[in-house]
Amino acid sequence: MRKLIAPVLIGLIGGAILIALGIWQVKRLAWKEGLLAEIAARIEAPPVDLPADPDPGRDQFLAVRMSGTIGEPDLEVLASVKGIGPGYRVIAPFTLDDGRRILLDRGFVALAAKDAPRPPLHAVVTGNLRWPDEKNASTPPPDEKREIWFARDLEAMAKVLGTEPVLVVLRESDEASPLATPYPVDTKGIPNNHFQYAVTWFGLALVWFGMTGYWIWRIRRKTV
Numbered sequence: 234m235r236k237l238i239a240p241v242l243i244g245l246i247g248g249a250i251l252i253a254l255g256i257w258q259v260k261r262l263a264w265k266e267g268l269l270a271e272i273a274a275r276i277e278a279p280p281v282d283l284p285a286d287p288d289p290g291r292d293q294f295l296a297v298r299m300s301g302t303i304g305e306p307d308l309e310v311l312a313s314v315k316g317i318g319p320g321y322r323v324i325a326p327f328t329l330d331d332g333r334r335i336l337l338d339r340g341f342v343a344l345a346a347k348d349a350p351r352p353p354l355h356a357v358v359t360g361n362l363r364w365p366d367e368k369n370a371s372t373p374p375p376d377e378k379r380e381i382w383f384a385r386d387l388e389a390m391a392k393v394l395g396t397e398p399v400l401v402v403l404r405e406s407d408e409a410s411p412l413a414t415p416y417p418v419d420t421k422g423i424p425n426n427h428f429q430y431a432v433t434w435f436g437l438a439l440v441w442f443g444m445t446g447y448w449i450w451r452i453r454r455k456t457v
Contacts, residue, residue, distance in 0.1 A: 236452050237449055237452060237453070240445055240448045240449050240452065241445075241449070243445065244441065244442060244445030244446075244448075244449075247441050247445075248438050248441050248442050248445070251434050251435070251437050251438035251441055252434070252435065252438045254434040255431045255432075255434035255435040255438065256431075258427045258428075258430040258431035258434060259427070259431050261427045261430075262425070262427035262428050262431060265425045265427055266425070269420045269423060269425065272293075272294050272420050272423070273419070273420050275293075275294045275295060275296070276294050276296060276361055276418055276419065276420075277296070278295075278296050279296065280296040280297050280298035280359050281295070281296065281297060281298070282297065282298070282299075283297045283299055283329070283333075283335070283362075283399075283401070284297075287362055287399050289364040292362050293362065293363065293364060294361050294362065294363065294418070295361065295362045296359070296360075296361055297359070297360060297361070297362060297401060298357070298358070298359045299327065299329055299357070299358055299360075299401065300329065300330050300355075300356075300357045300358075301327050301328050301329040301330050301355070301356070301358075302327070302328045302353055302354065302355050302356075303325050303326075303327055303337060303339070303351075303353060303354055303355075303356055303358075304325060304326040304327065304328055304353045305325065305326075305351060305352065305353055306394075307323050307324060307325035307326075307339070307351060308323075308324045308325075308380075308382055308390055308393065308394065309321035309322070309323060309324075309342075309347055309380065309381055309382065310322040310324060310381075310382040310383070310384065310385055311381055311382070311383055312341060314341050314414075314416075317341075317343070318343075318344075319344055320341050320342055320343045320344050320346075321341070321342055321344070321346075321347055321381075322338060322339075322340070322341060322385065322416070323338070323339040323340065323341075323342055323351070323412075323413045324336055324337070324338055324339070324382075324385065324390055324394075324400075325337050325339055325351070325394075326394040326395065326396050327358070327396075327401070333397070334394075334395065334396040334397060335396050335397050335399040335400070335401060336387065336390055336391060336394065336396050336397075336398075336399060336400040336401070337358065337360070337400075337401055337403060338360075338363070338385070338400060338401065338402040338403060338416070339403050339411075339412070339413040339415070340403060340411075340413035340414045340415040340416050341413060341414045341415075341416055342412070342413050342414070346412075349412070351412050354408065356406045356407055356408050357406065357407045358401070358403050358405070358406040358407075359403075359404050359405045359406070360401040360402050360403040360404050360405075360415075360418070361401065361402050361404065361418045362399070362400070362401055362402075363400050363401070363402050363418070364387065364400070365384075365385045365387075365400070367384035367385050367386075368384040368385075368386050372384045375389075385400065387399070387400055402415075402416060402418050403415050404418060
């Protein structure tokens with residue numbers, strides 16, 4: 234019986250740890266689903282005026298409505314749309330009626346429309362505040378020769394266009410003929426893999442107990 238103490242303890246302790254990790258991921262799943270529901274509600278809420286001092290933590294995804302002039306020049310960020318292919322996000326300066334200037338993500342245009350004329354126009358727009366986390370150590374700098382950006386870098390773009398480092402992603406506008414297709418603002422791009430993680434940990438626990446049982450069977454077989 235003493236020979237069984239070690240495998241039993243190892244099996245119980247290891248299995249308990251794996252089960253605990255699975256339970257933790259189940260709790261994380263509930264937390265993430267609640268967070269996504271909160272974000273979705275914020276996105277779809279009735280729009281409000283643009284805050285005087287938007288805060289990335291407090292106002293991420295806040296729905297806003299603004300009146301002003303979509304200006305030029307704009308900046309093109311390399312992007313793609315499923316079913317369409319590569320193209321660009323168009324980031325333009327937006328001057329509110331009170332003179333305040335921010336960044337406006339007008340949406341997607343195809344590769345061939347990169348240099349199409351987009352003259353200034355007055356519009357009433359509805360959108361969501363965003364502080365996208367797209368730039369990292371591997372993101373190349375803007376290609377100045379081809380005038381292409383590879384990420385929405387708010388600080389750098391605001392400096393180039395002379396605006397606040399505040400971005401509104403357009404959802405709707407009263408433009409007679411929109412020159413870009415708005416990107417949907419939703420929670421689909423926010424990863425939620427906790428269910429898969431939970432299944433993995435619980436599956437490993439079953440394998441652990443199975444291997445422990447096989448180990449015990451081998452020991453008992455040798456002692457018979």
